[in-house]
Amino acid sequence: MNFSSKLLEKAVDEVSQLPGIGKRTALRLVLHLLNRPKSQTIQLSDALTNLVEHINFCQNCHNISDSEICEICANPKRNSTIVCVVEDVRDVMAIENTAQFQGHYHVLGGKISPIEGIGPHNLNIESLVKKVKNEHLKELIFATSSTIEGDTTNFYIFKQLEGLDIAITTIARGISVGDELEYADEVTLGRSIINRIPFENSLKR
Amino acid sequence: MNFSSKLLEKAVDEVSQLPGIGKRTALRLVLHLLNRPKSQTIQLSDALTNLVEHINFCQNCHNISDSEICEICANPKRNSTIVCVVEDVRDVMAIENTAQFQGHYHVLGGKISPIEGIGPHNLNIESLVKKVKNEHLKELIFATSSTIEGDTTNFYIFKQLEGLDIAITTIARGISVGDELEYADEVTLGRSIINRIPFENSLKR
Numbered sequence: 001m002n003f004s005s006k007l008l009e010k011a012v013d014e015v016s017q018l019p020g021i022g023k024r025t026a027l028r029l030v031l032h033l034l035n036r037p038k039s040q041t042i043q044l045s046d047a048l049t050n051l052v053e054h055i056n057f058c059q060n061c062h063n064i065s066d067s068e069i070c071e072i073c074a075n076p077k078r079n080s081t082i083v084c085v086v087e088d089v090r091d092v093m094a095i096e097n098t099a100q101f102q103g104h105y106h107v108l109g110g111k112i113s114p115i116e117g118i119g120p121h122n123l124n125i126e127s128l129v130k131k132v133k134n135e136h137l138k139e140l141i142f143a144t145s146s147t148i149e150g151d152t153t154n155f156y157i158f159k160q161l162e163g164l165d166i167a168i169t170t171i172a173r174g175i176s177v178g179d180e181l182e183y184a185d186e187v188t189l190g191r192s193i194i195n196r197i198p199f200e201n202s203l204k205r
Numbered sequence: 206m207n208f209s210s211k212l213l214e215k216a217v218d219e220v221s222q223l224p225g226i227g228k229r230t231a232l233r234l235v236l237h238l239l240n241r242p243k244s245q246t247i248q249l250s251d252a253l254t255n256l257v258e259h260i261n262f263c264q265n266c267h268n269i270s271d272s273e274i275c276e277i278c279a280n281p282k283r284n285s286t287i288v289c290v291v292e293d294v295r296d297v298m299a300i301e302n303t304a305q306f307q308g309h310y311h312v313l314g315g316k317i318s319p320i321e322g323i324g325p326h327n328l329n330i331e332s333l334v335k336k337v338k339n340e341h342l343k344e345l346i347f348a349t350s351s352t353i354e355g356d357t358t359n360f361y362i363f364k365q366l367e368g369l370d371i372a373i374t375t376i377a378r379g380i381s382v383g384d385e386l387e388y389a390d391e392v393t394l395g396r397s398i399i400n401r402i403p404f405e406n407s408l409k410r
Contacts (some may be wrong), residue, residue, distance in 0.1 A: 002301045004263075004294070007270045018234050029223050031294060033257060034269070041257040044219040045250035051216040052238060052246040053273070058209075064239070066210045089236060096207045114313040185247040 001027070013154070060131075062107040064089045069070045072096075079103045081138040085109050085128065085157065087145060095143065103141075111149040112156055120156055129160050140168060144172040207230070265336075267312040267329045269294045276311060277301075284308045286343040290333065290362065292316050292350060299349065308346075313334070316354040317361055325361055334365050347375040 001007035001023060008030065017027035019185065035039045057063065058070035061083075065071070072078060072092075081102030086092055092105050108123045140161070144150035158168060174192030175184050184192075206228060211233065221231035238246045249409035251271050262268065263275035270276070277297075283311075287308030291297055297310050300400035313328045327371060338346065344365070363373060379397030389397075 002298050004275050004277065005260065005269045006298065007252075007256045007260055007271055008269055008294075011252045014252040017245070017249075019237050020230075020233075025225075027295060027298075028224075030253075030256065032224050033253060034260060038257045040222070041253055045254045047212075047216045047219040048235075048238060048246055049250045051212045051235065051244045055210065055212055055239060064210045064213055066212055070209050072209065085305050089213075090207065090232060093232075130221075 046133075057107075061090055061105045061107060062109060081136065081184075082141065082178065083128075083131070083137055083139070084141045084143050086143050087153075088151070091143060103139075108144070108153065111144055111147075111153040113149045123153070125157060125160065132161055132164055132166055137166055139167040139169060144167070148174055155167070227290045243307065262269045263310075267314060267332070268297055268310060282307075286341065287346065288333075288336070288342055288344070289346045289348050290359075291348050292355070292358075296348060308344075313349070313358065316349055316352075316358040327359070330362060331363065337369060338365055339372055343372055344372040344374060347373070351378055 001009075001010070001012075003030055009031045011033075012026045015021060015029055016023050017025075021029070022161060033044075056068060057112065058065040059068050060073040061070060063070045063072065066075075072079060073080075080104055083106050084095060084101060084103055085106045085108060086095070087108055087110055092107060095101050095105075106128050108125065108128075110118050110123055112118060112120055112123065124176050131137065140157075142154045142157070143151050154170065161168065165194075172190060172195060174195065175181065175188065182187065206214075206217075208217070215229060216235045216238075217231045220226060220234055221228050223231075224236070228293070238249075257352050259271075261273060263269050263270040263278055264273050265278040266275060268275045268277065269380050272279075278285075284307055289300060289306060290313060291307055291312050292313055292315060294312060299410060300306050300310075307319075311329065311333050313330065313333075317323060317325055317328065319374055336342065347359045347362070349358050359375065366373065377400060378393060379400065380386065381391065386394065
């Protein structure tokens with residue numbers, strides 16, 4: 001691209017480094033910034049700088065937090081003996097939105113993926129094992145993604161905890177609520193048959 | 206969404222105000238910022254702030270520029286008597302990329318669109334009319350988009366210049382190079398038949 005301005009070029013270059021944003025989209029976004037009040041863009045820049053300068057990760061669960069311990073871990077009403085293991089912050093938000101879980105979380109920061117060069121030591125697994133050993137947890141719930149990498153991560157953690165007195169569960173895989181059977185893939189449908197539950201239990205919500 | 210951090214929420218809010226970016230995409234982008242070195246995000250913020258603080262629009266053609274007169278207008282090798290009228294900066298870049306035009310530009314800053322509340326007075330039309338009257342231009346080339354709004358804008362400018370001694374042309378509309386006839390829409394195909402050119406001319410590139 002032929003930029004008539006170095007400032008424009010620099011801004012487009014920086015924006016196009018974000019994932020999923022190419023040069024053309026970046027140019028469209030940057031030109032939009034020039035069409036709106038200057039103060040709004042300064043607010044945007046400040047918000048991003050503040051974020052990376054001042055963000056904390058909860059010392060207990062590694063969730064993103066403004067303080068040293070996140071709101072969930074600091075909440076005395078929540079059950080600290082049940083810990084839900086998730087990949088990242090978005091998963092915490094998704095589960096919190098269901099309002100069905102009152103325990104704590106443990107954010108791994110990803111999943112084991114040899115292709116992307118992510119091994120167990122790049123994730124927050126050691127602190128999880130330490131937590132299980134020292135804090136008398138009752139239950140660990142795996143809520144990682146339903147992929148080979150997610151399953152591998154679960155299995156690795158499971159192996160690390162072998163012999164410890166803790167219930168290890170995984171969230172149910174099955175047909176989504178509202179889905180029609182004929183469009184479900186066979187693996188999901190197969191799992192949902194194997195892991196069928198008593199009908200009375202399905203009446204509780 | 207249930208944010209565990211005010212800083213995160215603020216950043217997502219600001220990013221999701223960009224066109225075409227919803228809350229989920231904004232969250233994905235912002236979490237990406239947290240996964241890469243802090244300095245890169247500070248560079249991004251600085252680039253955006255610098256852009257809106259220091260950007261200029263060329264006093265002659267209204268193109269984005271780092272100086273008071275843009276590089277194109279300041280270039281003595283370019284023909285200042287031929288002016289190409291375009292909607293925005295991206296159009297200048299697109300035409301510059303063809304390397305087929307050696308004249309000047311005039312950036313309108315949009316097109317007349319009553320639906321969006323954009324009238325002639327919101328665009329850089331007055332300065333264009335003044336330029337035609339004072340600077341003995343030879344030719345004005347309309348290169349606005351091929352829509353009702355683009356055509357309306359062209360016609361409005363054409364009317365403003367009635368009686369002045371200047372050639373007014375418009376870029377050719379027709380079948381794209383590489384396109385097959387059967388897939389062309391009938392309006393484009395019809396125009397390209399009406400505006401057919403001597404075959405010898407098509408041999409020049």
